[in-house]
Amino acid sequence: MAKKTVTSEILNIEPIDLSNLASCGITEECLAGKTAVVTGGASNVGLGYARALAWSGANVVVADLNETAGNETQRVINEENGRDCCLFVKVNVTSQEDINNLKEKALAKFGKVDILINNAMNMRLNGPVLTSKVEDLESSFQISAKGVMMAIQAFVPAMIERGYGVVTYSATQFHYCPPMVGGTIYTAGKAAATSLIMSLANEVKGKGVYVFCLTPAGVARIDFSKMPAPPAPKPGDPPMPKFDPQMMKRMMSMPGFDGMVPPEAGGAAMVYCLLNAEKLHGSGFLVSDAFNAMNFPYPKPETVMPPQKGHRLPDMELTMAFCTMGPGFDA
Numbered sequence: 054m055a056k057k058t059v060t061s062e063i064l065n066i067e068p069i070d071l072s073n074l075a076s077c078g079i080t081e082e083c084l085a086g087k088t089a090v091v092t093g094g095a096s097n098v099g100l101g102y103a104r105a106l107a108w109s110g111a112n113v114v115v116a117d118l119n120e121t122a123g124n125e126t127q128r129v130i131n132e133e134n135g136r137d138c139c140l141f142v143k144v145n146v147t148s149q150e151d152i153n154n155l156k157e158k159a160l161a162k163f164g165k166v167d168i169l170i171n172n173a174m175n176m177r178l179n180g181p182v183l184t185s186k187v188e189d190l191e192s193s194f195q196i197s198a199k200g201v202m203m204a205i206q207a208f209v210p211a212m213i214e215r216g217y218g219v220v221t222y223s224a225t226q227f228h229y230c231p232p233m234v235g236g237t238i239y240t241a242g243k244a245a246a247t248s249l250i251m252s253l254a255n256e257v258k259g260k261g262v263y264v265f266c267l268t269p270a271g272v273a274r275i276d277f278s279k280m281p282a283p284p285a286p287k288p289g290d291p292p293m294p295k296f297d298p299q300m301m302k303r304m305m306s307m308p309g310f311d312g313m314v315p316p317e318a319g320g321a322a323m324v325y326c327l328l329n330a331e332k333l334h335g336s337g338f339l340v341s342d343a344f345n346a347m348n349f350p351y352p353k354p355e356t357v358m359p360p361q362k363g364h365r366l367p368d369m370e371l372t373m374a375f376c377t378m379g380p381g382f383d384a
């Protein structure tokens with residue numbers, strides 16, 4: 054298949070080329086014949102997933118609220134791969150009508166959906182328990198919990214009928230709120246979705262549908278020098294969380310916090326996980342676990358632990374405090 058370098062004035066992307074990952078089973082055909090739905094697929098993590106999946110031969114339905122970025126994602130992916138492999142559908146994952154429309158459009162275009170990547174989230178919905186608006190918590194749950202459940206109900210029954218499917222979720226490692234996350238509205242919503250996903254793993258056990266959570270910790274292309282200063286607080290605003298350098302230092306020294314991971318590399322990790330979905334069923338782990346298993350030392354070779362000895366999500370103290378997820382690649 055013809056691959057092309059495509060640029061975009063709207064999307065924050067770099068060229069994607071996964072051809073050095075053949076030893077991990079990642080080839081231009083490794084997902085051929087598969088169709089994936091990626092919610093929130095028009096930005097950062099989800100965009101990286103969608104591009105990597107299409108590079109690997111899959112058809113991709115990008116379901117996102119952002120129409121401009123979504124249309125551009127469809128153009129970029131189709132041009133990159135030289136085939137009509139990407140469909141953008143404008144979707145608010147909190148709307149049953151939109152999810153029904155997504156299902157209809159995906160099936161009309163590609164005939165089936167084999168892979169569901171629940172990734173959409175509004176990360177700006179955040180704040181402390183004491184002072185946040187209840188409506189913000191509600192919105193967080195609408196996207197994270199309701200949106201994930203409706204997408205599961207739309208696509209998983211047909212996967213069970215066909216005896217094949219993969220469902221995954223972009224989880225967070227913070228299921229309760231350490232100071233650096235700045236509030237619990239985000240983490241509470243994420244925890245609800247993780248709970249649904251890990252419960253689904255039990256419900257579909259033995260039916261050919263594989264379910265796992267992948268935590269894209271630190272996946273972003275951010276130019277910190279271009280980041281605007283935060284606006285000065287107005288009277289009545291909830292207090293900003295205090296920046297705790299010690300906490301930050303501790304976080305950065307934790308396995309898995311290797312710095313920023315480009316979304317294209319995050320996408321490669323997702324493809325690898327999809328290829329190994331059966332092994333990962335019932336697991337939750339960090340993107341760097343996938344890199345360890347891939348022997349793909351990115352982005353700082355010196356900080357990546359050798360394959361086989363990668364840490365597991367349950368080892369992370371913050372996660373342990375909340376829940377126990379499965380063991381990931383080393384099981």
Ligand SMILES: NC(=O)c1ccc[n+]([C@@H]2O[C@H](COP(=O)([O-])OP(=O)(O)OC[C@H]3O[C@@H](n4cnc5c(N)ncnc54)[C@H](O)[C@@H]3O)[C@@H](O)[C@H]2O)c1
Nearest residue numbers: 093096097098117118145146172173174223269270271272
């Ligand atoms: N970036 C990270 O390092 C990181 C770490 C842990 C978890 N995550 C999770 O990964 C996911 C993606 O993160 P990101 O950094 O790419 O975020 P992002 O804000 O860049 O992208 C989120 C996408 O979701 C879309 N979206 C928001 N609300 C929606 C809705 N109601 N319906 C449909 N689409 C909607 C947005 O338009 C956007 O395209 C999120 O679920 C986030 O919680 C990210």
